[in-house]
Amino acid sequence: MTKTLGLIGSGMIGGTLARLAITAGLEVVLSNSRGPESLADLVAELGDRARAASPAEAAETGDLVVATIPLHAYDKLPASALTGKTVIDTMNYRSSRDGHIAELDSNELTASELVQRHLAGSQVVKACNNIVFHHLLALAQPSGAADRSALPIAGDDAAAKAEVARLLDTLGYDTVDMGTLAASWRSAPTTPVYCAPYMPTPPEGLEQAEIGRWIFQSAAIPAPAGRIRELVDSAVRGQVSVNWLA
Template identity: 50%
Template sequence: MTTIGIIGAGLIGSQIARKAVELGYDVVISNSRGPETLAGLVAELGPNARAATPAEAAAAGDFAVVAVPLKNYRDVPAEPLAGKIVIDANNYYWERDGRIPALDNGEATTSGLLQEHLRDSKVAKGFNHIMAAEITTDGKPSAAEDRRALATASDHPEAAELVTRLYDEFGFDTVNIGLLEDSWRVERDRPAYVVRQDAAELKENLGKATRTP
C-alpha cells in the first residue's frame, strides 16, 4: 500500500487526504501544532490515516505533499524527504507570508524555493491552482469531454509523471508546464489560477500569463 506523507493539514492538505484515503492510499498527515490537534480529522479519515509530526509524516511517506503557508517552507524537514518526490501545493500570499523579493521581482518561483530548500528531493508543483473543496468534487472519469485539467512542473521527469498519475486518479487531466523555472505561469493572479478549465483552455491560459515586474 502506498503511503502519502502530508505536511500541512489546512484546506488543501486535508482535502488531498480525504481523496487519497477514498482511493485506497494510506495517509500520514501533520501540521505545525502537533498530532493531537488532528484527532478529529483522523477520526473522519478512518483507519488508513494517522496523525504525526512533520518529520514523521515525511519519513513515512513513499512520497509527500507540502501544503503549508509559504512563509514556513523552510520548516519542512529536509532529511527524511531526501530522495523522495515532493508535491508542492504552496502559493505566495504576501499579505500572509510577508514580502519575498525574489518572487516579487520575478527571479524565483514558489516551487523553486522549496526545491532549493529540499536539495535532495524531487519537487513537483501540484494542486496549487484549484480551490480546496473542488479537489474532492470536480474530478471526472478520463473519458469525460469536459474533464478539468491541472498543471504540474518539475525539474525531474519522474516527479511530474507521479503528479500526472495522481491527478488522473483524482479525476483530472494534466498539463505539464515544463521546468520549475516556468511554474510561475500557474501561480497566484495568473489566468490559469483557480479557474475551471480543460486541458486546451489551461494551455491557452498558461500562454497568456505575464511575469512581474
Template identity: 40%
Template sequence: MTTIGILGAGRVGTAVARQAMKAGYDVKIATAKPAEEIRMIVDIVTPGAQAVEASEAASQELVILAVPLHKYRTVDPELLAGRTVIDVMNYWAPVDGVIADFEQADLGSSEVIQQYLAESHVVKSLNHIGYHELEEDDQPSGAQGRRALALAGDDARSKAVVAEFIDRLGYDAIDAGPLAAGRAYQPGTDIFNGSHSAEQLSALLEAALQPSHV
C-alpha cells in the first residue's frame, strides 16, 4: 500500500496527511466540496498531497475518516464499502454539544460509525494523540520509550493494515481487541489524556477492559 485517502481537511486530517507523506505515502484528500475548491488550501497546508473528489479518496485501500463528527452522515457509505477505515473522530459532548446518535451508553462512538458504514471495516485509532503531537512524537521502530497508539476493530486483516500504517507513522501499535474496546480510549479516559509507551498502554488497556470497567 503506497497511497491513502483522507476524508476531511481539518487540523487532524491535514496532520495525518503530513505525517503520512513524511512516512512515504502518497496522500489524496477530499472534503464535501469539489476538489477544485480545496486544491489551493491543500497545496498550502499539505504540500505534496493531492486534492481529489470524495469518491477517489474513498477508493483507496486505507481511508482516514476525519470529518467533523456531527457531519459523519454526509459521508456516502457506498463509497467506503469493503474499505479499511480509520475512525479518528471523537465524541465529546462538553465541547461539541450533545449528538443524540452518540448518547447510547452501550456503544462507543466508533461502534456507531461502524453501524453507519456497515459494509466497511472500521478501526478506531489516532483519536488519542493530539494533531500537533502526531508530527512531533514520532520515533523510529525499536526506539526506547517510543510512544504507542491503540487500535480496535472487528476485522483482523484491517487491523493488520492499520498497525503497519501506525508503525510507519512512527508509533508502536497496540491491538486493544474488538471495536468495542475502543471505549477504553475515548475522551475522558486515562489513555486519552496521556502519552504512553507500549508497555504502559498495554497495562492501561488491560485494566480498562476488565469486565467491571467495560
C-alpha cells in the first residue's frame, strides 16, 4: 500500500498529484532540479505531511514514485535510487521542446519505453500524461461516484499497473488499461484521449495562443471509464485527432 508518494518534478502535474495525495492522507516527498529550497512555498502550502528533498531521496523514500519532468531530461532520473520501484511516467514527447529523439520519431519506441530502458531496474507505468493539471485536481471524486472520471494507464508489469491503479483510485480516479508500454502512444499528445475528453470544445476562431489561454481557464468535464476506453481504442498511430492540442 502506498503511504508515501515521491515526486521527481514538482511543476503543474507534480504539484497537483501532491495536493491530491495530501488530501487522501498520504505523505509526499517533493523534488526538482533546482533544489529543496525552491519548494519551500509549495511545502508550506501542503502542510506537515509534505517535505522537500533531492530527487534521489524522493526516489528512495517513496513507496511509489512519480517522474514528471520534461522528457528530454529523462536520463537524469536517478536510476540506482529507483531500482525496485514502480515509477509513474507522466512525460510526453514534444520535439519542439525536447529536440528530436530518433527512436521516438521513427516509432521504434514509445516515450515510456525509452524511460523504461533508462530505468532498467524499475517498473514504469504510463499515467497522468493526458489531462491538464487543473482538470486533474477538479475532477477527482470518491470511489463509486456517479460522475467519476478515468485515466488511461499502460505498463509491462501487471503488479505495477495494479499498484498505480490503487493509487489513482485513492486519489479520485478510475483507470483504463491500454496494455503494455508499447501501446502507451494511445494517450500521447493529439490522440483522441489526450486532454480533450475532460474539457469542452474551444470556441471557433481562436488563434493558437488564445487556445492555450482558454485551456487553462476551461471548465472540467467528467470523462467516465467507458468513454476513455472508447477513445483509447479509436486511436490511430501517427494520426492527429485533436488539432487544437497540437
